[in-house]
Amino acid sequence: MITLAIDIGGTKLAAALVDDALNLLERRELPTPASKMPDALRAALQTLVEPLFPRATRVAIASTGIIRDGVLLAINPHNLGGLLHFPLTETLREITGLPTLAVNDAQAAAWAEYQALQGDYRDMVFLTVSTGVGGGVVNNGELITGSGGLAGHLGHTLADPDGPLCGCGRRGCVEAIASGRGIAAAAQGELAGCDARTIFTRAGQGDEQASGLIHRSAQTLARLIADVKATTDCQCVVIGGSVGLAEGYLALVETYLAQEPAVYQVTLQSAHYRHNAGLFGAALLAQGEQSW
Numbered sequence: 001m002i003t004l005a006i007d008i009g010g011t012k013l014a015a016a017l018v019d020d021a022l023n024l025l026e027r028r029e030l031p032t033p034a035s036k037m038p039d040a041l042r043a044a045l046q047t048l049v050e051p052l053f054p055r056a057t058r059v060a061i062a063s064t065g066i067i068r069d070g071v072l073l074a075i076n077p078h079n080l081g082g083l084l085h086f087p088l089t090e091t092l093r094e095i096t097g098l099p100t101l102a103v104n105d106a107q108a109a110a111w112a113e114y115q116a117l118q119g120d121y122r123d124m125v126f127l128t129v130s131t132g133v134g135g136g137v138v139n140n141g142e143l144i145t146g147s148g149g150l151a152g153h154l155g156h157t158l159a160d161p162d163g164p165l166c167g168c169g170r171r172g173c174v175e176a177i178a179s180g181r182g183i184a185a186a187a188q189g190e191l192a193g194c195d196a197r198t199i200f201t202r203a204g205q206g207d208e209q210a211s212g213l214i215h216r217s218a219q220t221l222a223r224l225i226a227d228v229k230a231t232t233d234c235q236c237v238v239i240g241g242s243v244g245l246a247e248g249y250l251a252l253v254e255t256y257l258a259q260e261p262a263v264y265q266v267t268l269q270s271a272h273y274r275h276n277a278g279l280f281g282a283a284l285l286a287q288g289e290q291s292w
């Protein structure tokens, strides 16, 4: 069967045709509309999938947000231009006429990355450092989604009670500091208004402020990983997302984690599926779904 896999992030929308052996047959990307109007996301998704869906037999969506009963509920609406609520599976069923499944993006990516570990570990956690900071937990070989879809939202754990306000309404969440948005929001002077990608480029050119912002993110993520180790006793943490996969970032997180006591040490790896972990995870979850 051919799955139309869709990854909805705060910055980009990706869609791909994936076969049952996880071959990626075709892939497309569009920017995520920064609008609180559901119609803007609907129109972008329609444009994205129109050339692909005629060859697919089902749709599998990995999306930012809490996914409950096929509906996207933003925990941090700022990441989606203020959009609070979007009927994901209903919309894709209407556009494609195909059976559709939806799961949180980091939960989906965790599932793909767990499979890529090929049985080396039973307990692992995936963290995406991207527009936001997302998480997915696999415990004893089982993906934990929670009764209401909130499980694994590790970006909304506390990093600094005096830190910046997070779009979820809490102050000092990991996401508000470590994410691409968090890095950009703290930039001042000549870096004000730059996105995280530009800040990484500037850091590579020796800019001290840029480098400091990246260190602050990596240190915050390392502290989160120590908390994650204490909570789950996982044997491995896999890091993805465009910030998480940026050159030098994982090494920096490893350096900060090494400064924590021995009990919090855990193996860190870059996402095997790189930027496609969410797409493949959704496709794998669709393969395992019995109801179609």
Ligand code: ADP
Pocket: 008, 009, 010, 011, 012, 013, 032, 129, 130, 131, 132, 179, 180, 181, 195, 196, 197, 198, 200, 241, 242, 243, 246, 247
């Ligand atoms: P999404 O959140 O839509 O899944 P990404 O994983 O691409 O998308 O994350 C988007 C964030 O990553 C933005 O803050 C962007 O500035 C940043 N980013 C994109 N490319 C890079 C890069 N090469 N290096 C560092 N940061 C990047």
Ligand code: BMX
Pocket: 008, 009, 010, 011, 063, 064, 065, 066, 073, 074, 075, 076, 077, 079, 080, 104, 105, 106, 128, 129, 130, 131, 132, 133, 134, 135, 153, 155, 156, 175
């Ligand atoms: C936010 C939250 C999570 C998501 C994470 C990473 C929203 C819209 N999203 O914490 O559900 O997993 O961002 O998302 O509330 P990404 O867009 O950075 O990939």
Ligand code: ZN
Pocket: 076, 155, 156, 157, 166, 167, 168, 169, 170, 173, 175, 176
């Ligand atoms: Zn938050």
